[in-house]
Amino acid sequence: MSNTTKTLAREHDHARKIKRTIGEHFFDKFNFIFLGLLGLSMLYPFWYELALSLADADKVALSKVYIWPEAMSLESYKNVCSDINIWNGYKWTIIRTVVGTLVALILGFHFAYVLSKKYFPNRKFWTGILVFTMFFSGGMVPEYLLIRDLGLMNNIFALILPGAISAYNITIMRNFLMSLPDSLEESARIDGANDIIILYKIIVPLSMPILATVALWTAVGHWNAWFDAMLYIRSSDKQVLAITLRRIVLVGTNASTTSLSGEQMTTNMTSETVKAATIMVATIPILCVYPFVQKYFVKGVLVGSVKG
Amino acid sequence: MRKILALALAIALLLTALVIPMASAEETDWSTKNKLKITWTTYFTSLPTEDSHFIKFVEDKFNVDIDMLPIDDSTFNEVLNTYIMAGETPDVIRLKDPGQFLSYVDSGELGVIDMDVLRAQAPSIVNAIDAFKDGSFWDYGVVDGEPYGIPAVAPGNIYHLPVVYNQTWLDKLGLKVPTTLDEFHDVLVAFTKQDPDGNGVNDTYGLSSDGLRALWGAYGVNPGACDGRTDHSYFQLIDGKPAYAATTEQYKEALKVAHQWYEEGIIDPEFITGENTGGYWAISHSIVNHRIGMTVRGNYYHWVMPGAYQLIDEQGNLADCDAGAVAKEFLAVNPDEAVVLGQPPVGPYGSGVKSWNLLAQIYCFSKDATENPEKWERICAIMEYMDHQYVTDRDLYVDYYESLYGEYGKYWMWEDEEACVARTTTKFDEDYPQASTDVWGPTQWGPTLPILLPTKGNQWATSIGYEEGGIVNLMQFSLPAVAENQNNVTHLKDTWMIDFITGAKDVDADWDAYVNELNAAGLNKMVKEVEEWYTSTQAK
Numbered sequence: 001m002s003n004t005t006k007t008l009a010r011e012h013d014h015a016r017k018i019k020r021t022i023g024e025h026f027f028d029k030f031n032f033i034f035l036g037l038l039g040l041s042m043l044y045p046f047w048y049e050l051a052l053s054l055a056d057a058d059k060v061a062l063s064k065v066y067i068w069p070e071a072m073s074l075e076s077y078k079n080v081c082s083d084i085n086i087w088n089g090y091k092w093t094i095i096r097t098v099v100g101t102l103v104a105l106i107l108g109f110h111f112a113y114v115l116s117k118k119y120f121p122n123r124k125f126w127t128g129i130l131v132f133t134m135f136f137s138g139g140m141v142p143e144y145l146l147i148r149d150l151g152l153m154n155n156i157f158a159l160i161l162p163g164a165i166s167a168y169n170i171t172i173m174r175n176f177l178m179s180l181p182d183s184l185e186e187s188a189r190i191d192g193a194n195d196i197i198i199l200y201k202i203i204v205p206l207s208m209p210i211l212a213t214v215a216l217w218t219a220v221g222h223w224n225a226w227f228d229a230m231l232y233i234r235s236s237d238k239q240v241l242a243i244t245l246r247r248i249v250l251v252g253t254n255a256s257t258t259s260l261s262g263e264q265m266t267t268n269m270t271s272e273t274v275k276a277a278t279i280m281v282a283t284i285p286i287l288c289v290y291p292f293v294q295k296y297f298v299k300g301v302l303v304g305s306v307k308g
Numbered sequence: 309m310r311k312i313l314a315l316a317l318a319i320a321l322l323l324t325a326l327v328i329p330m331a332s333a334e335e336t337d338w339s340t341k342n343k344l345k346i347t348w349t350t351y352f353t354s355l356p357t358e359d360s361h362f363i364k365f366v367e368d369k370f371n372v373d374i375d376m377l378p379i380d381d382s383t384f385n386e387v388l389n390t391y392i393m394a395g396e397t398p399d400v401i402r403l404k405d406p407g408q409f410l411s412y413v414d415s416g417e418l419g420v421i422d423m424d425v426l427r428a429q430a431p432s433i434v435n436a437i438d439a440f441k442d443g444s445f446w447d448y449g450v451v452d453g454e455p456y457g458i459p460a461v462a463p464g465n466i467y468h469l470p471v472v473y474n475q476t477w478l479d480k481l482g483l484k485v486p487t488t489l490d491e492f493h494d495v496l497v498a499f500t501k502q503d504p505d506g507n508g509v510n511d512t513y514g515l516s517s518d519g520l521r522a523l524w525g526a527y528g529v530n531p532g533a534c535d536g537r538t539d540h541s542y543f544q545l546i547d548g549k550p551a552y553a554a555t556t557e558q559y560k561e562a563l564k565v566a567h568q569w570y571e572e573g574i575i576d577p578e579f580i581t582g583e584n585t586g587g588y589w590a591i592s593h594s595i596v597n598h599r600i601g602m603t604v605r606g607n608y609y610h611w612v613m614p615g616a617y618q619l620i621d622e623q624g625n626l627a628d629c630d631a632g633a634v635a636k637e638f639l640a641v642n643p644d645e646a647v648v649l650g651q652p653p654v655g656p657y658g659s660g661v662k663s664w665n666l667l668a669q670i671y672c673f674s675k676d677a678t679e680n681p682e683k684w685e686r687i688c689a690i691m692e693y694m695d696h697q698y699v700t701d702r703d704l705y706v707d708y709y710e711s712l713y714g715e716y717g718k719y720w721m722w723e724d725e726e727a728c729v730a731r732t733t734t735k736f737d738e739d740y741p742q743a744s745t746d747v748w749g750p751t752q753w754g755p756t757l758p759i760l761l762p763t764k765g766n767q768w769a770t771s772i773g774y775e776e777g778g779i780v781n782l783m784q785f786s787l788p789a790v791a792e793n794q795n796n797v798t799h800l801k802d803t804w805m806i807d808f809i810t811g812a813k814d815v816d817a818d819w820d821a822y823v824n825e826l827n828a829a830g831l832n833k834m835v836k837e838v839e840e841w842y843t844s845t846q847a848k
Contacts, residue, residue, distance in 0.1 A: 140390055230378055230379075230380055
């Protein structure tokens with residue numbers, strides 16, 4: 001930032017300070033406190049799980065609310081990391097997230113680009129076909145039969161292909177692409193560019209915000225998805241992380257497990273610290289993705305949604 | 309002479325014919341038979357791998373190829389329905405919720421069990437169910453006179469819910485564990501008014517939502533706690549007729565007392581949200597955090613204090629038992645305090661607290677499994693063998709442990725040799741760190757058997773009288789109309805219970821409106837169905 005702009009900014013601030021009324025002042029304070037508390041209420045549960053995962057299960061009461069455990073131990077993490085299912089789960093979750101996101105982006109973006117062109121024949125019809133899938137689905141059993149008869153049982157593609165075309169994401173991308181001025185395409189064409197060059201050299205670089213946004217949505221969706229994996233994946237060495245996480249975390253939260261006999265109840269009980277450590281291990285990687293796409297995120301959603 | 313010889317031969321033949329079928333369950337060599345593929349569902353906390361110890365063992369011993377289906381407990385019905393509708397009914401289904409059993413039978417996807425084969429191949433299972441309550445539990449698996457299911461009984465549920473008091477508070481106030489409702493009331497008043505935690509602030513109460521079970525029990529009913537999570541519809545025999553517990557006159561009377569107690573301030577005003585704030589279900593955070601002084605939650609073994617009874621440790625010496633899962637939490641927060649288990653207080657209609665249902669699951673089978681004699685025989689044999697973990701026959705028990713857990717003394721040892729109760733060793737935990745959660749594989753292949761193992765813990769519970777005084781649900785499973793309507797009805801029941809207790813609604817003035825509203829939500833259908841079921845099957 002140059003000196004001139006700095007001075008300008010300072011003057012601007014100064015001017016604003018004078019103009020602010022008492023009401024505005026209090027409103028700002030209130031906003032600050034309210035949003036701060038709101039943020040804190042979202043952060044604290046996460047922080048609590050982190051603290052719990054680091055607590056020494058034998059020494060600390062797990063039902064108490066605290067900021068930091070008095071006795072620390074990495075035992076829970078050792079326990080979680082020695083679980084072969086966690087590592088297998090990681091492998092398949094990463095594969096499904098990376099491949100699934102790539103497939104969804106490549107297919108989706110091209111679909112959206114075509115639909116965004118006003119001169120595309122029968123555009124309304126194809127858009128209608130796409131939107132139709134948003135409101136009507138075959139249901140679980142037909143989908144299961146389809147996957148089975150395609151021979152995809154126990155195959156990673158059973159988790160990737162059914163979600164490869166997302167009508168919602170494609171609509172958002174189409175709207176974004178329609179907001180790009182037609183003159184871009186025209187001028188490129190005058191300069192001798194063909195359709196392929198226009199798409200990959202002009203449109204794709206301009207579409208980074210929406211691509212990043214949709215990539216993030218899809219990736220998080222794939223990372224957290226479990227129900228399809230439970231239906232289609234039969235062998236534990238191909239199972240995704242979310243399933244393992246569910247099983248570990250849900251054990252013992254529900255009184256229906258009381259039908260087990262006493263001995264099993266106590267030996268099978270996973271401690272709360274191990275549950276917390278599992279949650280940490282399973283969520284931190286996907287959280288790390290957020291900061292990198294954050295800057296595109298707001299821009300992408302806004303532009304994609306405003307124009308129709 | 310010839311006649312005698314012929315007779316002797318005939319007798320010999322007859323004897324061998326008699327002996328062979330009896331021995332066959334033990335000695336069949338399955339490896340000489342066809343290899344079969346069996347799909348199985350059972351309980352596990354983590355999907356087993358193909359080479360999980362238990363699965364490999366079963367596959368090798370019984371010459372089968374096991375496909376263990378990855379059904380999660382919390383979405384069990386949804387996923388099972390998908391399999392069934394896709395025409396892939398699992399061969400062995402451990403039906404988590406016995407209430408679903410009738411609808412699956414109706415769907416026509418389940419096979420009728422050949423009881424003769426079951427009897428021959430799985431004598432331990434059949435004998436145990438025959439011997440329990442005159443074999444009455446078989447009825448739960450019978451529809452229109454045909455057997456479709458094998459009942460799995462949780463024998464530990466003969467013990468009623470624990471009535472837990474903070475012993476340190478009782479001692480400090482010079483009180484004893486109350487035995488009558490009046491004494492119970494006095495204790496609650498003292499817990500509320502006399503600052504039992506000694507912090508100088510009036511911030512304690514007598515009881516909360518779960519503790520109210522003791523009051524309901526003194527009026528002879530169990531309408532359930534009002535947190536909507538731990539109780540479903542309770543039906544009881546009142547004057548020889550089945551009745552919904554939460555619309556009985558007894559409950560009405562008890563509600564008036566509850567309201568009075570609420571006015572006195574001895575019921576925690578936060579009882580509306582329940583005593584458990586999340587995490588392990590049996591914990592009452594209210595008692596752990598010194599809000600209240602008594603509760604009725606979990607099972608007896610959750611609240612056992614360290615040293616309540618003694619166990620034989622690995623060196624063969626007597627050692628104090630560990631704290632139960634909830635007692636451990638209580639002691640972590642309050643290291644110098646103790647809890648004590650009492651009996652439910654006696655009131656105008658006797659005493660009692662809820663017991664969990666004895667019928668835990670129903671095991672049922674695909675048509676393919678029951679109509680293919682070879683497959684059915686194999687399934688029965690596998691269930692029988694894997695159920696030897698529940699029996700008290702020493703030879704079978706030892707054989708089970710030796711084949712599945714390994715060497716005696718290294719991986720397992722006796723906890724009580726006379727009673728035939730084994731335990732695994734620390735060496736086992738070291739060598740198989742994932743055994744309880746993971747690669748070890750599922751252990752419940754067949755139904756749990758109604759044989760109460762005389763473990764030290766169970767003996768202790770019997771010694772404090774917990775076998776007696778439980779209020780048992782007349783309906784050990786839910787009939788279709790009950791399954792369909794009970795969520796709405798329970799929700800309304802809970803809302804009204806809160807309103808009656810807090811005084812937002814008057815017990816006398818609004819009682820009819822309450823009953824009408826429940827009936828409109830489907831209670832009358834539920835009651836009618838239960839009455840029909842009772843007159844047709846139970847009231848013989």
